[in-house]
Amino acid sequence: MSDASLNQLALLGGSKAIAQEFSPYNSIGEEERIAVNEVMKTGVLSKFLGCWHEDFYGGPKVREFEKACAKYFNTKHAITVNSWTSGLIAALGAIDLEPGDEVIVSPWTMCASATAILHWNAIPVFADIEAETFNINPLSVEKNITPYTKAILAVDIFGHSSDMTALMSIAEKHNLKIISDSAQAPGATYKGKYAGTVAHIGGYSLNYHKHIHTGEGGILVTDDDNLAERMRLIRNHAEAVVGDRGIDNLNNMIGYNFRLGEIECAIGIEQLKKLPGFIHSRQQLANHLADGLRHLPGLQVPIVKPECTHAYYMFPLLVDPNVIGCHRDLIAKALQAEGVMVSTHYQNLHLLPMYQKKIAYGSKGFPWTSEICHRDVSYQKGICPVAENINENHYLGFGLCVYDLSIDDIDLIVGSFKKVWSNLIHLRDYV
Ligand SMILES: *Cc1c(COP(=O)(O)O)cnc(C)c1O
Numbered sequence: 025m026s027d028a029s030l031n032q033l034a035l036l037g038g039s040k041a042i043a044q045e046f047s048p049y050n051s052i053g054e055e056e057r058i059a060v061n062e063v064m065k066t067g068v069l070s071k072f073l074g075c076w077h078e079d080f081y082g083g084p085k086v087r088e089f090e091k092a093c094a095k096y097f098n099t100k101h102a103i104t105v106n107s108w109t110s111g112l113i114a115a116l117g118a119i120d121l122e123p124g125d126e127v128i129v130s131p132w133t134m135c136a137s138a139t140a141i142l143h144w145n146a147i148p149v150f151a152d153i154e155a156e157t158f159n160i161n162p163l164s165v166e167k168n169i170t171p172y173t174k175a176i177l178a179v180d181i182f183g184h185s186s187d188m189t190a191l192m193s194i195a196e197k198h199n200l201k202i203i204s205d206s207a208q209a210p211g212a213t214y215k216g217k218y219a220g221t222v223a224h225i226g227g228y229s230l231n232y233h234k235h236i237h238t239g240e241g242g243i244l245v246t247d248d249d250n251l252a253e254r255m256r257l258i259r260n261h262a263e264a265v266v267g268d269r270g271i272d273n274l275n276n277m278i279g280y281n282f283r284l285g286e287i288e289c290a291i292g293i294e295q296l297k298k299l300p301g302f303i304h305s306r307q308q309l310a311n312h313l314a315d316g317l318r319h320l321p322g323l324q325v326p327i328v329k330p331e332c333t334h335a336y337y338m339f340p341l342l343v344d345p346n347v348i349g350c351h352r353d354l355i356a357k358a359l360q361a362e363g364v365m366v367s368t369h370y371q372n373l374h375l376l377p378m379y380q381k382k383i384a385y386g387s388k389g390f391p392w393t394s395e396i397c398h399r400d401v402s403y404q405k406g407i408c409p410v411a412e413n414i415n416e417n418h419y420l421g422f423g424l425c426v427y428d429l430s431i432d433d434i435d436l437i438v439g440s441f442k443k444v445w446s447n448l449i450h451l452r453d454y455v
Contacts (some may be wrong), residue, residue, distance in 0.1 A: 033447045034361035036454065041440040042363030046427035051236055051295060053301060054443040059290040070285045074261035075267035081256065082283065090243075092296055097218045099245040101252035104289060105193035105259055108229030108242030110282035112140035115225040115244060117276035118254035119201040121146045122397035125174035130160040131373040132411045133179040138373050142384050144276060145391045147401055149173070150374045152408040156327045157180060158340060160189035160372075161410070169198055170210060172398045178223065179205040182421075183335030184328065185214035188222040201225075207242075208337035212233055217332045221245055225255070230288070234304055235425065236295035238288035254314045257271065259283060303335055308334040308425055309434055313433045316438030320445050322347030341366075341420040346376070349450050352417055355444065358451055359420075362440040367421040372411055379403035425444075 032038025063069065063085060071083025086104055093102035105111040116127065123145035129138050131150040138148040151164040152293045153322040158181045165176055176195060178186040186204070195202045206212070206220030207229035213219065220226025225248070228234070230241030246252050246446070254276075257265065262279030271277070282361070284292075314325040324342040343352045356368045371405065378384055380403060391397050405412065 026054070031443070031447075032430065033358055033444065033450060034363075035358045036447075036450055037400060040361065040363045041443050042436050044363075044430070046429060046433060049425055051298060051430045055297075056077035056291045056295040059294050060287055063286050063290045066286075069287055070283065072260060074264055074266045074279075074281070074284045079116055080265065082262060082289075083286050085286040085289035085293070086284060089292045089296070093243050093245070096299070097221050097245050098297055099221050100247040100249070101245065103244040103246075103252060103255050103259065104284040104292070105242040105244060105282040106284050106288075107231065107240050107282075108205075109136040109140065109225060110207060110259075110280065111227045111229075111242035111244045112136060112177075112203070113143050113280070114255040114258040114282060115203045115227065115251075116140050116144055116146070116177075117258045117278075118225065118251045119175055119203070120273070120275045121174055122275075123391065124172065124394075124398055126167050126170060126172045126398075126401070127175045127177055128160070128165050128173060129177040130179045130181070130411075131375075131408050132158050132371055132415075133181055133205065133369065133373065134207070135373060135376065136177050137177055145385075145396060146174070147172075147391065147397055148373075148379075148438045149401055150408055153411045153414075154187075155342065155410055157184045157186070157329065158186065158414070160191075160327050161188040162194060163185050164408075165191065166194055168397070169200075173198065173200060175201040175203060177203045177205060178213065179207075180209035180219045182326075182338040182340050183209045183212050184326070185209060185212055185219040185222075185332055186306045187329075188214055190293060192222065195224075196319060207234065213333045219335070221247075225249060228293075230292060232380075235306075235337065235426065236292075237300050238284070238291045238295065241284050241288050241292065243292075306336045307334065309429055309431070310334065310339055310424060312431055313339060313436045313437065314426075316434065317341070317441055320441060323441075323445075336424050339422040341422065342414065342418045343420050345417060347385055349448060350454075354454060356420060358444045358447075359440060359453075362443060364437050365423070365426070365442045367423070368419065369415050370419055370421060372415050373406065374403040374407060375405060375412075384403075 073079040154161040202223040204223035204226035209219040210228040227244040259282040262277040322344040
């Protein structure tokens with residue numbers, strides 16, 4: 025292979041900078057296989073009973089995993105659920121939402137953060153994000169507060185905590201609850217506490233794509249006894265047990281089956297032990313990648329705010345097309361051709377058809393067209409200018425979580441970026 029071919033961009037006919045495929049990230053090992061087999065020997069794959077009985081709270085592995093999570097995250101309660109989507113629904117039900125209440129949420133998140141609000145016939149209100157962390161901007165939150173606002177759903181997107189001090193002080197001022205969707209940030213820290221544990225309720229996803237997983241699953245964390253009990257009720261057919269329990273507050277005591285099984289919890293116990301190691305190695309890779317990229321003009325590496333640590337679910341970059349001289353999408357195309365699998369868009373939830381057309385339950389616009397909805401909430405393009413602009417022009421994501429990478433692999437990735445950056449003059453002519 026000639027030097028010329030090596031130096032020429034793969035997109036323009038040269039050779040790829042990265043010839044090999046990276047192997048996929050896999051957090052599951054021998055420990056999990058042994059733990060699963062132990063549960064299999066007992067024949068008890070779930071012990072939950074949906075009536076008032078000592079098994080209302082689940083079997084031995086459920087309880088052991090919940091205890092381990094409460095200890096790890098240093099919260100009074102940890103409650104397992106069969107997905108984090110279920111966890112968000114349980115959390116929002118537990119704070120006594122009324123139909124038509126408004127919950128302020130980020131548009132830059134996985135869709136379940138907002139649909140969990142709609143599940144209680146409450147209204148998602150999208151506030152804009154801050155460019156540094158991609159998390160909800162407290163100033164925009166404050167602008168979106170109305171007499172109908174009941175809660176803020178803060179998402180610690182990509183693994184960096186939201187600005188919890190600012191959000192908690194807004195919550196206190198307006199008597200709101202804060203729920204933290206820390207699905208992508210287990211093990212990240214904020215002022216010495218784990219992300220997700222600063223809010224009234226927080227929690228993590230255990231789906232296959234997250235730092236640690238149980239196939240599907242989720243964990244709710246809270247220090248509040250009352251909220252914890254209401255989430256446990258919603259998890260397991262609340263309506264069937266509130267009578268026997270003498271519970272007077274029936275608000276949102278429509279229960280579900282959100283129960284996580286014994287096998288998943290046995291896996292979770294082993295996965296949790298590995299979490300600190302996974303986070304540490306990911307931080308090392310991310311730091312190495314950031315060091316390699318930070319000097320490239322027009323490229324912003326992830327920002328880690330003071331007193332925070334990042335869990336790097338994603339390694340989010342921002343490109344400045346004005347400095348680089350070509351559009352973000354073309355940069356992405358050139359990097360992908362070299363073998364670096366970057367993505368160009370994340371989420372602008374308010375622009376999804378469901379919000380644009382305001383059609384959720386049935387076909388007639390419920391809940392927005394119903395009398396429970398207090399006002400005409402806008403989801404028009406333009407309500408979240410920062411999130412929209414970043415998605416269209418600047419965001420470049422690299423999924424550190426997707427591959428099992430070594431420092432040498434990171435060097436190859438850095439080399440690919442440098443190759444693209446040193447060929448920008450040729451890329452600008454590409455059509
Ligand atoms: C993964 C994820 C969810 C949903 O979690 P599931 O366990 O898949 O239901 C919610 N919010 C965010 C930010 C996520 O990344």
